[in-house]
Amino acid sequence: MIAILDYKAGNLTSVKRALDHLGFPCRITNSHNEIRKADKVVFPGVGAAGKSMESLAELGLDRLLPELLLAGVPILGICVGLQVLFDASEENQTRCLGILPGEVRRFPEEMHSRTGELLKIPHMGWNAVSFQNDHPVFQGIPAGSEFYFVHSYYPQPADRKISAGTTDYGITFTSAVALRNLAAVQFHPEKSGKPGLRLLDNFCRWNGVL
Amino acid sequence: MLSKRIIPCLDVRDGKTTKGIKFKGNIDIGDPVEMGRYYYEQGADEIVFYDITASSEQRPIMLDVVRRVAETIFIPFSVGGGIRTLEDMRDVLLAGAEKVSVNSAAVLNPDIIRQGAEAFGSQCVVLGMDVKKVQVSEKIPSGYEMVINGGRTYMGIDAFWWAKEAERLGAGEICLNSIDADGTQTGYELELTRLISENVRIPVIASGGAGEPRHLLDVLNQGRADAALIASMVHYGTYSIEGIKNFLSENGVKVRKTW
Numbered sequence: 001m002i003a004i005l006d007y008k009a010g011n012l013t014s015v016k017r018a019l020d021h022l023g024f025p026c027r028i029t030n031s032h033n034e035i036r037k038a039d040k041v042v043f044p045g046v047g048a049a050g051k052s053m054e055s056l057a058e059l060g061l062d063r064l065l066p067e068l069l070l071a072g073v074p075i076l077g078i079c080v081g082l083q084v085l086f087d088a089s090e091e092n093q094t095r096c097l098g099i100l101p102g103e104v105r106r107f108p109e110e111m112h113s114r115t116g117e118l119l120k121i122p123h124m125g126w127n128a129v130s131f132q133n134d135h136p137v138f139q140g141i142p143a144g145s146e147f148y149f150v151h152s153y154y155p156q157p158a159d160r161k162i163s164a165g166t167t168d169y170g171i172t173f174t175s176a177v178a179l180r181n182l183a184a185v186q187f188h189p190e191k192s193g194k195p196g197l198r199l200l201d202n203f204c205r206w207n208g209v210l
Numbered sequence: 211m212l213s214k215r216i217i218p219c220l221d222v223r224d225g226k227t228t229k230g231i232k233f234k235g236n237i238d239i240g241d242p243v244e245m246g247r248y249y250y251e252q253g254a255d256e257i258v259f260y261d262i263t264a265s266s267e268q269r270p271i272m273l274d275v276v277r278r279v280a281e282t283i284f285i286p287f288s289v290g291g292g293i294r295t296l297e298d299m300r301d302v303l304l305a306g307a308e309k310v311s312v313n314s315a316a317v318l319n320p321d322i323i324r325q326g327a328e329a330f331g332s333q334c335v336v337l338g339m340d341v342k343k344v345q346v347s348e349k350i351p352s353g354y355e356m357v358i359n360g361g362r363t364y365m366g367i368d369a370f371w372w373a374k375e376a377e378r379l380g381a382g383e384i385c386l387n388s389i390d391a392d393g394t395q396t397g398y399e400l401e402l403t404r405l406i407s408e409n410v411r412i413p414v415i416a417s418g419g420a421g422e423p424r425h426l427l428d429v430l431n432q433g434r435a436d437a438a439l440i441a442s443m444v445h446y447g448t449y450s451i452e453g454i455k456n457f458l459s460e461n462g463v464k465v466r467k468t469w
Contacts, residue, residue: 013306018284047331113211120436122333124383124413126213126255126466146213146466148286150333150382168211191286191308193250193469 002026002204003038005081007045007055015044015078018190018197024204030059040204041073043184045080049104049153050092052080066099069182074208076137076200077184082177083155085184091153100177100184101158111170122152123169129176129187131165136206137183137199138164138176145195147187149175154186181208213466214430214458215255215437216451217415218444220245222291223263225271227445243278249444250283252451253469257283258311258385258439261291262360268292273305280306290338290385299326303334311385313338314358317365317372320379327380336415337381341369341402342389354402361389370405377410384410385439387417395421395442403433415439423449423457430463 004015006028019026019042026042029035043065045052056062069075077085084096089104096104111119126146131138154173157163164183165176175186183203189196220227220242227242246257259279261272269292276289289302290311299310299322310330316323316337326335340361346353352370357363373384386406388399398419407414416435420426426438443449455465 013304014280014308017280017306021281021284117434118411119212120411120413122382122412123212124333125215125436127211142468145468149212191284193285195468197284 001038002040002042003035004028004042004044005035005061006030007052007059007061012044014188015042015190018200019204022197022201022204030061032060032064035061035064035068038073040206040208041068041075042078042203043075043081044078044190045082045084047080048091049080049083049089049094049096052084053094053096056084056097062097065097069099069180072181072208074203074206075182075184076203077182078190079151079186079188082184082186083153085177085182086155086157089153099182100155100162100179102156102162103158104153104155106153107170113170119170122150123154124150126192127167127169127187129165129167129185131176133164133178135164135178135183136210137178137202139202141195141198147175147185147189147192147196149187151186180210211464213255213464214435215415216253216426216454216458216465217256217258217437217439218245218249218254218451219258219260219417219439219441221260221262221441222272222275223261224268225275228262242275243282245445246279246287247282249451250285253455253466254285254451255466256285256437257287259287259289259307260311261289263291269298269301273301276302276305276307288336290336294322296322296325296329299330299334303330309334309336309383311336311338313340316376317356317358317367320375323376323379323381327382332380332382335381336383336385337373337376338385338387339369339373339376339406340387340389341399343399343402352405354405357389361392369402370409373406373410377412381412383413383415385415385417386435387439388419391419392417393442394419397421397425398429398433398435398438400428400433403429403435407434407436413437423454426454427458427461427463430458
């Protein structure tokens with residue numbers, strides 16, 4: 001069973017629907033008991049870092065997540081579920097989980113496209129991800145595949161080695177990270193058509209070992 | 211770089227899709243769930259469902275459509291039409307839509323934008339704008355006026371002002387529909403699109419008037435739109451999404467080519 005962490009973070013049902021479609025039993029839950037029994041954990045997220053951290057703390061999930069990570073349980077972070085893994089976020093000046101070294105920053109106000117257009121914030125829509133290594137979760141995804149993004153903040157890992165993929169939007173930023181049994185993405189694989197489903201399928205088949 | 215989005219729009223009436231010409235004389239052209247699935251497979255970047263009947267009795271039919279669509283397509287889709295309250299928004303989002311579009315209700319009660327953004331996040335809240343070109347006046351300095359009720363009621367509100375105000379209130383995106391161009395298939399309202407898109411920081415989806423791929427090229431380049439809504443040109447099989455994307459790509463517009 002795959003646990004989809006429920007911490008009142010927006011559209012959790014879309015992750016569930018994608019896993020249902022792929023045929024992996026899953027459950028939206030915040031019961032520690034149930035989460036501890038799960039084979040894998042998806043840590044989704046839509047919304048603000050501040051509120052997310054508050055909810056995580058209220059539910060005790062801020063303590064459970066590092067525990068699962070140490071226990072070797074495969075974990076997939078999505079969007080804000082990636083961002084709060086870092087030390088801190090500029091969004092609401094939030095102190096985050098500190099599982100990954102680095103910070104989450106707001107896109108610079110003045111970014112321009114190659115044709116000189118002022119780039120919009122949020123970064124919303126489809127963009128390519130260059131995956132840097134042959135990680136089990138990111139394998140078999142055709143080069144140049146695009147994924148659906150919606151965010152105004154981006155992760156800046158302090159350790160380059162954890163960056164598993166990058167995306168260009170005015171700047172080049174880390175859009176996928178991986179560390180041991182943890183993989184996390186800034187985009188929404190559950191809303192990214194076939195390449196996104198492939199990524200989720202990969203994760204659901206992964207035992208957390210590299 | 212970010213791709214420009216091509217978004218088929220399905221008007222839904224009594225659980226079936228229709229396409230009206232200037233909002234009149236609708237004809238049935240199919241099952242919205244099947245059409246949604248079809249466009250998903252054909253490379254649509256997003257899909258918009260617009261409930262054009264949208265009375266309270268129609269709501270359960272529409273929610274059922276949303277649920278069935280959400281089970282079959284794995285790209286973002288938004289739902290609009292008759293959304294008046296926070297409850298309406300919640301129903302649509304819980305049924306599986308990514309985004310909910312508010313239009314008339316937001317003009318009448320702008321606070322719904324703020325409430326929606328606060329409750330569900332700005333990324334969920336699309337402001338639908340129906341706009342008509344009018345004489346420049348003190349009240350309407352841009353020469354574009356907000357209209358509601360499918361273009362029948364003039365609101366005395368400047369469209370340019372309203373777009374900025376909605377952004378301030380927390381709208382995450384604007385779907386900008388020109389009533390003058392809608393259904394004509396003679397091209398988008400480029401001037402209006404550029405005016406709004408260059409003056410807000412949130413993405414703008416151009417709507418109304420698409421009849422051939424060249425129209426999309428124009429609105430994405432000259433109109434500075436982030437996305438283009440299409441309907442008749444694909445609903446009747448005149449063009450395919452892939453064909454449109456190939457044309458745009460050959461003309462230097464970045465679009466998503468693999469799906």
